[in-house]
Amino acid sequence: MGFTEKAKIMDKEAVEKALIRMSHEILEKNKDTDGLVIVGIRNRGELIANRMAANIKEISGKDIPVGAMDITLYRDDLTQVAEQPVVKETVIDFDINGKMIILVDDVLFTGRTIRCALDELIDFGRPKNIQLAVLIDRGHRELPIRADYVGKNVPTSLDEVVEVRLSEADGTDEVVLCQKN
Amino acid sequence: MKYLIKNGHVIDPKNKIDAVMDVLISGVKIEKVAKSIEAKDAEVIDAKDRIVAPGLIDMHVHLREPGREDKETVATGTHAAVCSGVTSVCCMPNTEPAIDNPKEVKALKDIIKRTAVANVFIVGAITKDRDGKKIVDVEGMKKAGVVALSDDGNSVEDPEVMLKALKQAKKNSTFLMPHCEDKKISDKGVMNEGIIATKLGLRAMPKKAEYEIVKRDIELAKKAGARLHIAHVSCKESIDIIRKAKKDGIKVTAEATPHHFSLTDECVAGYDTNTKVDPPLRSREDVDAVKKAISDGTIDVIASDHAPHGKHEKDVEYDYAAFGMIGLETSFPLAVMNLIDTKLISWQRLVELMSLNPAKILGLGSKGSLSAGSDADIVIIDPSKQWVYKEQDIKSKSKNSPFIGKTLKGAAVVTIVGGKIAYKA
Amino acid sequence: MPEKLAWKRKDLLGIEELSKEEIELILNTADSFKEVTTRRIKKVPALRGKTVVNLFYEPSTRTRTSFELAAKRLSADVINIAVEVSSVKKGETLIDTGRNIEALMADVIIVRHNCSGAPYILSKSVKASVVNAGDGWHEHPTQALLDIFTLKSKLGRIKGLKVSIIGDIAHSRVARSNIWGLTKLGAQVTVCAPPVLIPPGMESFGVKVTNDLDEAIREADAINVLRMQFERDNVSAFPSRMEYFKAYGVTEDRLKGAKKHILVMHPGPINRGVEISAEVADGPKSVILEQVTNGIAVRMAVLYLVTHAQGGAI
Numbered sequence: 001m002g003f004t005e006k007a008k009i010m011d012k013e014a015v016e017k018a019l020i021r022m023s024h025e026i027l028e029k030n031k032d033t034d035g036l037v038i039v040g041i042r043n044r045g046e047l048i049a050n051r052m053a054a055n056i057k058e059i060s061g062k063d064i065p066v067g068a069m070d071i072t073l074y075r076d077d078l079t080q081v082a083e084q085p086v087v088k089e090t091v092i093d094f095d096i097n098g099k100m101i102i103l104v105d106d107v108l109f110t111g112r113t114i115r116c117a118l119d120e121l122i123d124f125g126r127p128k129n130i131q132l133a134v135l136i137d138r139g140h141r142e143l144p145i146r147a148d149y150v151g152k153n154v155p156t157s158l159d160e161v162v163e164v165r166l167s168e169a170d171g172t173d174e175v176v177l178c179q180k181n
Numbered sequence: 182m183k184y185l186i187k188n189g190h191v192i193d194p195k196n197k198i199d200a201v202m203d204v205l206i207s208g209v210k211i212e213k214v215a216k217s218i219e220a221k222d223a224e225v226i227d228a229k230d231r232i233v234a235p236g237l238i239d240m241h242v243h244l245r246e247p248g249r250e251d252k253e254t255v256a257t258g259t260h261a262a263v264c265s266g267v268t269s270v271c272c273m274p275n276t277e278p279a280i281d282n283p284k285e286v287k288a289l290k291d292i293i294k295r296t297a298v299a300n301v302f303i304v305g306a307i308t309k310d311r312d313g314k315k316i317v318d319v320e321g322m323k324k325a326g327v328v329a330l331s332d333d334g335n336s337v338e339d340p341e342v343m344l345k346a347l348k349q350a351k352k353n354s355t356f357l358m359p360h361c362e363d364k365k366i367s368d369k370g371v372m373n374e375g376i377i378a379t380k381l382g383l384r385a386m387p388k389k390a391e392y393e394i395v396k397r398d399i400e401l402a403k404k405a406g407a408r409l410h411i412a413h414v415s416c417k418e419s420i421d422i423i424r425k426a427k428k429d430g431i432k433v434t435a436e437a438t439p440h441h442f443s444l445t446d447e448c449v450a451g452y453d454t455n456t457k458v459d460p461p462l463r464s465r466e467d468v469d470a471v472k473k474a475i476s477d478g479t480i481d482v483i484a485s486d487h488a489p490h491g492k493h494e495k496d497v498e499y500d501y502a503a504f505g506m507i508g509l510e511t512s513f514p515l516a517v518m519n520l521i522d523t524k525l526i527s528w529q530r531l532v533e534l535m536s537l538n539p540a541k542i543l544g545l546g547s548k549g550s551l552s553a554g555s556d557a558d559i560v561i562i563d564p565s566k567q568w569v570y571k572e573q574d575i576k577s578k579s580k581n582s583p584f585i586g587k588t589l590k591g592a593a594v595v596t597i598v599g600g601k602i603a604y605k606a
Numbered sequence: 607m608p609e610k611l612a613w614k615r616k617d618l619l620g621i622e623e624l625s626k627e628e629i630e631l632i633l634n635t636a637d638s639f640k641e642v643t644t645r646r647i648k649k650v651p652a653l654r655g656k657t658v659v660n661l662f663y664e665p666s667t668r669t670r671t672s673f674e675l676a677a678k679r680l681s682a683d684v685i686n687i688a689v690e691v692s693s694v695k696k697g698e699t700l701i702d703t704g705r706n707i708e709a710l711m712a713d714v715i716i717v718r719h720n721c722s723g724a725p726y727i728l729s730k731s732v733k734a735s736v737v738n739a740g741d742g743w744h745e746h747p748t749q750a751l752l753d754i755f756t757l758k759s760k761l762g763r764i765k766g767l768k769v770s771i772i773g774d775i776a777h778s779r780v781a782r783s784n785i786w787g788l789t790k791l792g793a794q795v796t797v798c799a800p801p802v803l804i805p806p807g808m809e810s811f812g813v814k815v816t817n818d819l820d821e822a823i824r825e826a827d828a829i830n831v832l833r834m835q836f837e838r839d840n841v842s843a844f845p846s847r848m849e850y851f852k853a854y855g856v857t858e859d860r861l862k863g864a865k866k867h868i869l870v871m872h873p874g875p876i877n878r879g880v881e882i883s884a885e886v887a888d889g890p891k892s893v894i895l896e897q898v899t900n901g902i903a904v905r906m907a908v909l910y911l912v913t914h915a916q917g918g919a920i
Contacts, residue, residue: 070638073680073910075651086908087638124645376807380622382722382744382779452723496731497699498721500742594844 001062003161003178009154010175015135015166018151019048022133023055025149030100033060037099039067039166041117044106047166047169048135052104063088067092074116096124102149106164111145136175138162182600183218189228189561193235194529194537195550204233206557228561229390234532235267236558236598237513237551238539241358241412241436241484243505244270244301246286246292248277253489253578255292256260259299261487261509261576263603266593268558269300269539269548270509271489273333274311278385281306281317286325288549298603300558302328302543307346307357313338319349328543331358333412335461336365336394338399347405356408356542358436360397361419362460366390369420371500373446383447383499386461389518392418392521399433401458410542413486415460417470424479434542435474436482439508439515440583442471447519448583454502455493455583458488476525477535483534483566484543485512489579507577511570513562517591527566557600566592613911617729617736620745621786629751629787635907636755636900642679643903650909653680656713661703662739663719668874669739669749672898675714676905682714682908694773700724701731708732715740715915722779735912743777749873752904754791755895757828760869765792770822772798772854773832773881776805778874780832785811798822800854819854820863828869831856834881843865857883861891869893 010018030036033056040049046068051065088167103117114132121130133149138156152160156178161178165171186204191214193199194473203218239262245253255272262270272289274280280289286303293301305327309315312587313335322330330350336359337343343359350357370386372378378385395411399422402409414420426433446462453480456462474480488505495502516535518527526534540549547556596604613631621629642650658677660670670686677684689703696707699902700719707715714735717725722742729736740746758764769788775781775797788795789812796814798821808815816822823829834850861868870882870891878884887894 073652075652087635087907089638089641091641119651123645123649125646139817314658374806376810379805379807380782380811382742382782452726454727493699496701496727498719498727499723500721 002181003163005176006160007177008174009136009162009177010152014145015151015173015175017039018135019051022057022149022151023052023059025160026052026102026131026133027056027058027060029131029148033062033064035098035100036102037065037094037096037114038102038104039069039092039121040104041113042068043169044164044166045104048106048166049104052102052133059137065094067094069117069120071113071116071120074120076112076116082161092124094123095125096127099127101127101130103130104132104133107162108132108137108145108147108150109140111143113141114145135164136162139144182488183212183220183223184226184230184560184597184602185218185223186226186233186559188252189231189233191233191551192528192532193551194533196552198551204551204559206559206597206600208427209557211551211553211555211557211559212380212536213553219351221326226559226561230563231594232409232528232562232564234560234562235536235548235555236534236560236596237266238269238543238545238549239485239487239509239512239535240271240482240539240543241438242270242272242274242487242491242509245273245276245489247289251578252491254296255301257507257576257578258487258489259297259301261507262299263596263598264576264593265510266513266560266562266596267299267509267598268560268603269302269545271302271304271543273304273326273331274306275334278306279306279467280327281309281311283321283325286322290326297599300548302545304329304333304358305329306330307332311341312334312463314458316346316349318416319346319353319355323353323355327355329356329358329410331360331412333358333360336360336362336364340397343398344401344405347407347409348400351407352431356410358410358412359394360412361391361394361396361398363390366393369500371457371461372449372461375446375464377446377449377476381450381452386459388414388416388418388463388467388540388548391416391460392422395419397463398421399423399431399554402433403431408432413438413441413460413484414480415441415471416467418477420474424433424474427545434481434538436481436484437471437480438484438486439512439519440506442468442475443515443519444468444583452499453583454497454499455506455585457499458486458506459503459504471544472520472525475520476530481534481538483512483516484510484539488578490581491579495581505581507575507579507582510576511582511589513593514589514591515584516562518589557597559597560593561595562591563594564591566590566594567590608720613915616915617725617738618747619729619736619738621726621750621783621790622745624790625789629754629790632751632907633758635911636751639906640708640900640903640909643899643904644686644810644877649679649681651681653677653682653913655681656913658682658684658706658714658716658839658909659710659712659893660684660739661689661715661717662687663689663709663717663724664740665674665719666740668720668898672901673737673739673748673905676902676909677714679902680906680909682909687815695852700728704728704731704732708734712858714909735915737908737912740779742779743782744779746779746873747783748901748905748908749780750787752897752901753780753784753871753873754787754885755904756871756893757869759900760893760896761827761867764788767793767827768796769793770798770829771818771825771832772822772829772856773834773888774803775799775808775832776803777835778832780830784830785813789813796822796826798854801809819856819860823856823863823864823868824918825865826868827865828871829856830871830873831882833873833875834877836880841851847877851880855881855883856886858885858889861886871897874898
């Protein structure tokens with residue numbers, strides 16, 4: 001199955017602005033940065049988490065611990081996926097007990113990935129709270145999950161795909177709407 | 182009833198015929214072989230582009246009757262034989278009970294008379310229960326009709342017993358066809374010793390277990406002045422010993438099986454229990470030595486060592502599986518593919534190995550050739566027919582063959598036993 | 607390594623049939639699972655609802671426990687079946703047992719068998735995944751994988767390493783699997799044993815053969831010391847344990863000529879004072895207990911991969 005690019009939703013500048021805005025919102029809501037940690041979902045969520053931590057450092061001067069998680073082993077569709085996911089390491093080398101966790105992913109869609117991530121996080125400890133930050137919310141939720149921080153809401157149809165490209169992995173920063181062929 | 186086989190390429194090494202000729206059969210005998218025979222009263226069988234040869238004689242077959250009719254019977258085994266061009270077989274005595282006394286020989290003869298569709302000649306045991314201890318009543322067995330003696334599956338361990346048996350065989354104008362294996366050496370082995378066994382982690386049966394007994398039995402035969410036919414020779418060392426013995430004038434003949442000139446021990450990889458056979462499949466070097474021995478005359482006979490086993494004896498761990506594979510139906514095509522197509526031997530030589538020589542060794546003067554007055558045991562062969570050996574087409578009651586699924590070349594199209602058409606494709 | 611390399615095998619029967627890339631995929635996946643084993647809750651739901659059966663025809667506490675724990679940490683249900691070898695001949699056949707286990711809806715059958723090749727026969731007759739937990743003298747793939755995993759995590763690489771395998775090579779499935787795995791990944795392997803315990807044709811495996819323990823130790827980055835089983839009937843060539851220990855036992859003294867960083871491995875269970883001295887087994891060069899820990903991560907990776915083999919599994 002291939003994709004055809006339909007429209008560019010965000011360019012480099014828009015991505016950057018959205019991430020800065022979200023970083024501000026996070027700081028507003030979490031005045032005490034002492035208990036604040038960020039965990040990104042591999043692969044793009046991890047990259048966004050790193051950028052947000054850098055933004056927060058710039059804004060507040062505080063170093064926020066960043067972790068990365070691989071949710072493959074928690075997926076509810078492991079036996080159905082056509083391509084076998086490569087299992088990668090989850091790296092959360094700090095204690096999450098009593099912490100305020102900003103969980104970061106690139107696109108919020110059905111909510112199932114976030115469900116996996118929540119289950120996995122709970123296996124690491126008992127945080128004070130978990131907040132969700134996503135660059136794109138494209139709708140079509142299948143679980144009662146919503147984001148606390150959203151870069152951009154993009155109404156989509158089910159035969160469309162949202163691709164987030166980040167320079168660290170893809171050489172460029174942009175968000176593109178694609179059509180499934 | 183008369184049959185006239187027209188325009189076939191007749192191969193009859195005894196009469197040095199290798200040409201397109203007609204063969205006239207009258208009743209149970211061959212009347213004549215000549216160019217353009219006319220016989221108005223005969224039914225004509227067209228053999229254009231076919232080979233016409235004396236019926237094949239397989240002198241090493243396990244028909245399993247009496248006792249293991251679940252694996253094979255005289256009826257099913259001989260049916261498999263005639264469908265493959267084999268008109269005579271020798272059946273081995275490792276039945277239950279063993280054919281080790283004249284009464285058993287007579288009982289088996291009765292079964293053969295009632296059920297066989299090919300000629301069956303009985304090989305009796307050398308010792309009571311084939312346990313290597315007490316020699317059978319050789320004279321009585323011979324009178325009852327055995328053609329040879331063998332404890333096949335076992336060697337006669339005690340050389341003194343073997344020597345006595347050889348002397349008695351000589352006295353009674355018969356011969357021994359020993360299975361040569363020192364079980365103290367092959368022990369719990371299941372395959373040939375070498376790289377493949379090491380790779381697969383399987384217990385090995387060193388070649389020494391075979392050739393030491395080949396050497397011993399030949400020495401004993403020399404001492405006794407007796408005739409000896411070594412069964413299923415599988416390795417280079419055994420062949421060297423036999424070649425030298427023949428040169429020294431010792432009365433020894435030898436047979437090789439098609440699997441020992443077609444397959445190497447590499448086939449065991451994958452643990453297909455149908456490759457488990459005794460003697461085991463050997464190395465490439467041994468396979469080449471067997472082929473050379475076939476072409477230079479050291480090996481006199483090709484015999485299948487057709488050894489049927491039930492599924493429950495093969496669908497188990499390699500270590501626990503029974504030794505043996507069926508071979509009646511693949512023997513001829515394997516010889517065509519591995520010996521004729523490779524230009525190792527001629528058709529003349531092939532018929533010698535598979536008909537004339539067995540007849541000579543067994544003392545069957547009226548078989549093994551198309552001489553006028555001989556038994557009308559004839560095979561008409563399509564030498565270039567390619568066919569796939571499928572499990573559902575196997576005529577034998579057992580299906581334990583490593584050649585299942587393989588494309589084979591050469592097939593009998595008509596088999597005549599005693600002047601009657603026993604098989605027609 | 608390409609990220610999208612997928613595991614396609616239904617079974618893990620041996621190392622010999624694996625490609626270098628497949629071995630690396632298992633090792634990399636095991637890396638991720640090793641992290642799971644360090645968590646507060648050492649369990650992930652990847653095999654939730656799956657049934658794993660340990661079918662053991664030979665007594666084994668360590669391998670069975672390791673597989674059991676690996677399966678449980680993946681949230682699978684685990685059943686252990688121990689078959690008395692003495693009752694095999696009268697009892698049901700391996701194939702029947704396999705089919706019965708499959709009828710219980712088992713997804714994976716982990717089999718340990720005294721006969722070489724038994725897992726191959728089983729795998730042909732069941733649809734469930736078959737994982738070889740050691741067959742006769744043939745292979746013990748997960749042991750080799752955990753040995754290699756341990757080597758790689760301690761020394762950072764496999765390619766170019768010199769590894770000596772010491773002991774009863776002839777009757778060792780651990781030796782064979784290690785030889786296949788290490789040579790495929792570019793290590794130089796030496797096997798060292800008294801002549802009677804070197805099987806025919808060993809050189810054709812691409813290894814160096816020596817009867818001299820000091821030579822095997824001298825150049826090695828790691829040695830893998832095999833368990834010496836004196837209960838075997840055909841090890842009569844060495845009359846006593848003490849005699850074997852004197853000639854081939856790995857001791858502090860023998861290790862004096864070794865490289866400083868040499869690692870000492872052993873698949874266990876250890877015969878102290880037979881193939882290895884207590885001082886070496888418990889000493890700083892020994893990674894024997896790390897091997898045990900790594901075994902769980904490696905076996906988790908194997909169970910994960912075979913149960914999620916990509917479509918058209920072979």
